[in-house]
Amino acid sequence: MRLLFPLLLAAILVVATTGSEEEFLNQIHALQPRYGGGGTPVQGLSCLSWRLSVEAHNIIDWKTVPQACKDYVGHYMLGHQYRKDSEAVVDEALVYAQSLQLGGDGKDLWVFDIDETTLSNLPYYAKHGFGVEPYNSTLFNLWVDDGKAPALPESLKLYGKLLSLGLKVVFITGRPESQRNVTTKNLHKAGYHTWEKLILKESSYTGYTAVAYKSSERKMLEKDGYRIAGNIGDQWSDILGTYVGNRTFKLPDPMYYIS
Template sequence: MVVSIILCSLLFSAMSSLNSQCFEPPPRLPGQKIEEYCESFQINAEAGNIREWTLPIECVGFVRRYTTGPRYLQDLSFMADQATKHAQSIKVRDDGRDSWVFDVDETLLSNVAYFAKHNYGASKFNQTDFSIWIEKGKATAIVPMRTLYHKLIKAKWTVYLMSQQRNESQRAITEKNLRDVGYRRWKKLFLSAPRRLNVVEDINTAGNSKWYGEIKSSGGRIQATVGDNWDTDFDPNPFPGSMAFKSPNAMYNMA
């Protein structure tokens, strides 16, 4: 998953020059409360109805309460339950080719501690700064996803991991971070190629199609994918009959 927000400096103390065209959030309806507006914004952003968005500044409190409160974990648990039922509906063959694909950041690993210091996606995103956070290896496990992951491993599924947000130079720290919080026995971790990290990202990405292709060309049967963003985490049709499970992420969009 690559964080590529259409960046607009939403400063809290003073305005400065903008690096890109500002995202203009839809207006609030007459009489609509902030909480109601932010909930509608979240639902539509998650559904992909709002393209290339930045979290409206007035919704920072809403996202903080959602992400750090019980509702976020409840929504994740609901999704994980549906994914578990899908996995149980498939007879896993003995050839090791039946596969699940997981995104890493905001699907298996949580970076909420980082984004809490950056206004939960409303302030300008800086890839260099985020890479420094990655190098600390302190991302925590998303518990419902870890539970799902362990169920799949126990049931002899082959698991692949993908991240467009982390590059090859961060492989060792990423794998250590994953192991430290309880993930084991993945088949392969796909990471993006080295790229410039000294500029702010505001570009679109091609998604993970090349990695899905590699899995399929090696004989893998992709039965499901799990990620937090429709644009970067999912192939339009990674394998006939496969399922795509979208985990909630109210902090930012990967358009």
Template sequence: KVLVFFVATILVAWQCHAYDMFPLRMNTGYGARTPEVKCASWRLAVEAHNIFGFETIPEECVEATKEYIHGEQYRSDSKTVNQQAYFYARDLEVHPKDTFVFSIDGTVLSNIPYYKKHGYGVEKFNSTLYDEWVNKGNAPALPETLKNYNKLVSLGFKIIFLSGRTLDKQAVTEANLKKAGYHTWEKLILKDPQDPSTPNAVSYKTAAREKLIRQGYNIVGIIGDQWSDLLGGHRGESRTFKLPNPCTTFSSSFTSQQSSLLPIYLYVIRCVQIGALASLYVVSAVCQQVM
């Protein structure tokens, strides 16, 4: 019995410790550093929303991120997503209030010039520096999104820009959009920083879509580079299209506190499961001794 209990205890300790060796965990976000994880795998897991809540990309992935952005793959990925949005749209029967909702930063306007000067995502996001860059109004268009935008306009869809930018940036945002080639839109919705009812991006964009639906708009498509652009309710009859974001992804579906506690929940559940299994081993051994 003592031997069985000893073995079971070792099993519990090993299984709980094994959580620290989960192979997709790295030295940022939710993980310890593991050299076998490749940067392409990290990026895929982030885009699929399997890794989230991190503040920077892994330091060892800076060069890979630069190569991804300035090579052919980033544009190819963006093209594929936008093409799928267009293929979906062209098969729809367009009605007067059918609408595509676009995010702005990282979706229609590129923020790569900003991240190029700030480590391609290895530096923590600085909202003050980012606002200074936004206020210059020089963000270029993401070329594949601009192509898709023009096609959707020609099909007769209404275009609504829904951004986390604040109301004080309306003039510079309108000017930047036109400068980049986005010549017409139905609405430009920016965030009121004084509104306490929408504390995070998901709740803000959900509330904005709810208002659009009440106004009679039929949201048939949502295009964004952040999961917070796509999650939440009041999406109408839409399909969602996630564009690549190689430099940063903000936590969206969880609050920061919930995100930081999620691994602990999983850890505790795993240990309880293994502990219960070990107890069964001990009970089984005792029963065999009695019999």
């Protein structure tokens, strides 16, 4: 079993270099996840229990995935369960969105995060690892600058349904303002064709936590007369703080933690 993951990873990397990003996305999500615990990484927890505690926000401020859970997290992210978990979140968001009574003035909003919410960076993590090593901003920014991140299919589905219901979409991302052009092009390429605002992190927010930064931007949206009906992200910092909206939805992401 220990030889299985390296062989699968090698296979998908061949796809990444020879096929389109869409083909790569389909390939990595077709793999089966491994449900094994893979050791006792934190206070005697199995890797499955560790991931549950991360998603429930019981384990916070962690820097890297425990080494013993490297294969487990990789197989989860590359397998069907990650997609099923994402689909479950989006299905609940859709039920809620369809129940809304909109104001009819174009001021009802849904806020989306970008990385691991709107766009999937799985091709990058499949190549560079699943959160065991410390975050490498240089390598990740090179990936972002390529503008090839595919859409997380479940989020793209939600996006389309929200627009059809008459909601406006706002993206709030921790990406810096210097990445506006490439982010705009990547969103369009991935299928996100229109939005009300694309908010990137300006230099004036240097030193701010993600919670403080995103709370401040949501506050400004509401001051401009918008109503935040829903808010979805992969990090707890996307949906905590103030002016979070009437309902929040947390997508799975056991690869990294942003405060």
